[in-house]
Amino acid sequence: MVEEIGSTADGNIILNVGPQHPATHGVLHLVITINGETIQKVEPHLGYIHRSIEKMCESLTYRQFIYVTSRMDYLSSHINNHACALCVEKGLQIEIPSRAQVIRVLMDELTRIASHELWWGAMAMDLGALTPFFHAFREREAINDIMEETCGARLTMNYMVPGGVMQDIHPNFQKRVKEFITLFKSKVSEYNELVSGNIIFQNRMKGVGNLSAADAISFGCSGPTARGSGVSCDIRKLYPYEIYDKINFEEILESEGDSFARYMVRVREMSQSISIIEQLIDNIPEGDFQAKTKAVLKLPKGEFYQRVETARGDFGIYIVSEGGSTPYRIKFRSPGFSNLSALDHMARGSKLGDLVAMMGTLDLVIPDIDR
Amino acid sequence: MFIFKYIKEVYSGLKSLVVGLRRTLYYFSHHKEIITQQYPDNRDTLVLPDRFKGEVVMLHDDNNEHACTGCTACELACPNATIKIITKFDITPEGKKKKAIDKFVYHLELCTMCNLCVVACPTDAIKMAQTFEHSVFNRAELTKVLNKPASKIREGVE
Amino acid sequence: MWSFSKISKLMDGWLSANFSPTSTMVIEMVIAGIAVITLFALLGLVLVLMERRVAAWIQIRLGPNRVGPGGMLQSLADTLKLLVKEGMTPDGADKFLFNLAPFIAMMVAMLLMAPIAFASDFQLWDLNIGVLYVTAISSLMVISILMAGWASNNKYSLMGAMRSGAQIVSYELSAGLSIMAIVVLSGSLNLNEIIQSQADGWWIFKGHIPVVIAFIIFIIAVTAETNRAPFDLAEAESELTAGFHTEYSGMKFALFFLAEYINVFIVCAIGATLFLGGWMPFHIGHWEAFNHVMDFVPSSIWFFGKTFFLIFLIMWFRWTFPRLRIDQLLDLEWKYLLPISMFNILLITLMAILDWHF
Secondary structure (H helix, E strand, O other): OOOEEEEOOOOOEEEEEOOOOOOOOOOOEEEEEEEOOEEEEEEEEOOOOOOOHHHHHOOOOOOOOHHHHHOOOHHHHHHHHHHHHHHHHHHHOOOOOHHHHHHHHHHHHHHHHHHHHHHHHHHHHHOOOOHHHHHHHHHHHHHHHHHHHHOOOOOOOOOEEOOEEOOOOOOOHHHHHHHHHHHHHHHHHHHHHHHHOOHHHHHHHOOOOOOOHHHHHHHOOOOHHHHOOOOOOOHHHHOOOOOHHHOOOOOOOOOOOOHHHHHHHHHHHHHHHHHHHHHHHOOOOOOOOEOOOOOOOOOOOEEEEEEEEOOOOEEEEEEEEOOOOOOOEEEEEOHHHHHHHHHHHHHOOOEHHHHHHHHHHHOOOHHHHHO | OHHHHHHHHHHHHHHHHHHHHHHHHHHHHOHHHOOOOOHHHHOOOOOOOOOOOOEEEEOOOOOOEEOOOOOOHHHHHOOOOOEEEEEEEEEOOOOOEEEEEEEEEEEOOOOOOOOHHHHHOOOOOEEEEOOOOOOOOOHHHHEEEOOOOOOEEOOOOO | OOOHHHHHHHHHHHHHHHOOHHHHHHHHHHHHHHHHHHHHHHHHHHHHHHHHHHHHHHOOOOOOOOOOHHHOOHHHHHHHHHHOOOOOOOOOOOHHHHHHHHHHHHHHHHHHOOOOEEEOOEEOOOOOOHHHHHHHHHOOHHHHHHHHHHHOOOHHHHHHHHHHHHHHHHHHHHHHHHHHHHHHHHOOOOHHHHHHOOOOOOHHHHOHHHHHHHHHHHHHHHHHHOOOOOOOOOOOOOOOOOOOOOOOOOHHHHHHHHHHHHHHHHHHHHHHHHHOOOOOOOOOOOOHHHHHHHOOOOHHHHHHHHHHHHHHHHHHHHHHOOOOOHHHHHHHHHHHHHHHHHHHHHHHHHHHHHOOOO
16 A cells, blocks of 8 residues: 655656545545655546446436535535535525425434434544444444435435425424434433543644634635634525524634634534534424425526535535536535645644544545545 | 652553553453354344345236336436336237336346335335345346246226 | 373373383374364454453444354354455565564464463473563564565565564564563573462562563563554554565465464463463462462462453554654664663663562
8 A cells, every 4th residue: 555656856756645545535546756754746536436427417317416525525415415405405406394404404404413423433544543443333323224214325415406405304202302412412422531632642643734714715615614713604594504503502612723723613513513413403393394396307598596605614516507407517625636636735844643644634535535 | 840740741641541551451351242143053033124225126926926017217327227117018908019028137246236226116016125135146137036936017007 | 180280290101101211202292283283273363352342332332242142153253254265475485484474473473382381281392491581582573574575476565574674673672671670580591490480479469660671661661573553564554565475465474364363372371470470379478368368369360361462552552653763663772761771671680689579
């Protein structure tokens, strides 16, 4: 996995990290120029999992292309689908019933928690502690079981359709979500005991990978990566969609900009998502779960853009329509791509062992970057 | 003073380590927390939710009749051409020609279990079954014909 | 009741009655050699399985439980698998050193088995500088690691081996100083005498706080010596380089793997002997009745119980803590463990002179 592919005259060695990783980030190929233990330059080479999703969407109708976006950032699959459904609804200018809106936001927040759980477990595993991974998956299993009961699948759910959601929630949904909230609250103190409070973790993450606020903005970072440097960029607060402007939640900001700050932002975001779910779970309004739409959807000629806040950051979908039943061009703005571009800047001057901590806190999912 | 800071650092570091150790000792000793399901042994008691999307099946009732009219709504709704409906012409008792399905070909190897075909069907003829053990040794077994032989459409379904 | 020492004395009596003294000695050496090799194999199997089960229970899952009752034959299956794997030697590697390195690791482990007292009066070699012998021979471990790293003809194996070498050499200082604590208190380097001096209570209870500090430092130092987590940056499924035994496969890798587990057993045995009393049952001062009851449990059970408790402790550390970076690791040793153990030695010497222990 690591091989030298050349050396320059001033004693720098060029080495490959990846594309086969022992960590769980996906197929990422980094070409590092290193002098002894200190990193001089990091160059990501992408494209190992490029599946031309954007081109594929040009031959699928507006109902059919949504399932493909689940496979991009597969950890926040509901949120991706949500973005697509919202963009199509923006084009068709239809109203969503409030029951569908609440269900969508609930599913989004559950997905966010599941994604952060997996990130937490994988991050601990990269740094060498193999136990928190299993503890994280216990909570994630609870969420997956909820999803399995209502949506029918555990990872790529395909539950959102233009107009609302595909099926009504299962009668057991509220009970299960409440059980999950109790489970999560009883286990969240463990996260601090096992990982955040541990002095070894703190030493490996504090002061590593500093990203200032100005740099975060100039690289286009979003999501917890930027919020760890103090940049306020939560799309749910700045450009609220669905019913986020009516829900009471805080945007978590930390100011140090190192890996530990980004780590704490994500851990606290999990608790914020729990509080959003608590506000909504007892107040799901009655009504339709799907607005009536025509059988074949045709967007009017024009361009439509929608941004949502996925677990990784600011995800955008841009549809160019010529009036037909399939889009002319779809472009996805993936948060991971911009976050990854900050890796070079953060890693210069650090040790080789810090690179893993940095990649972990950026929370990269490579299929999202390569589409 | 330097020495006090030093001692405090050592003490707080050790304390954080001990707290972590206590948590893992708890899990080591409490085996009821284990949530592993021992899969091949528990096939008898395994219950999958009703909505689990395993594969598409066509519903047949006791008289071997199904509800598929051959309208190809599912074939049009499917994003990657997993369903192919082959129709034939039946002669009704009144002597008229009526379209009926001959074969409902379903390529399990292409299906992404997205549920769009089930939602599109106007007569609720197909649904998702809860099977998940689809591994075969011969790829030809993955191309399935969903309507059972000698089955015909139920009366009154349109 | 039977005991190991009775069996060995019986055998010795029978042999010397029927053979000349020289051939008795030779036969006894052969028997001892075979016994040690069998113990190695058994320990390897048991420890690998124990590691996997302990890891699984900490991680809220079941460990191997299919092969044999409760998974007991799992290690046997793994050994068979490793036997049939292809053992490749990299091109351009120094063949002699490459093949020799795993055997040196095993030899060091076998040599260290000699002074350990497994039960009362059951020791391969009761030499009067037992402690010094143990610390000296365990330093030879570095040679096999450096040999493996150098002979692999792989820049990253070499880097991993160098890091590991630096780590082991540094932590030997703290380990040595903690061992010194017990030597100062009991006044002898002979392992048997140290155990006998614990007849009225183990040193960890008798020499209260300073000896507890020495014990904690000892445990941390030997975890680092044997390259176990959280100090396993040179070998584990680590971030980038894969350590000094990258290029080894098949039986040679199995030898390194086994040597690591045996090393863990040995350092835990030494720790149990010095701090927890070896095969000495749990005695409290001069409470004769209580001590007499405790004596009913055979001494070998005491010894193995204590050693496996320490092994469990080391495994517990592995599955709870993340890895330290190489500079943090060396920081820990030179800035924290060494000053504290030096200060501790002063305290213990004071304790021994002024008789402030139990």
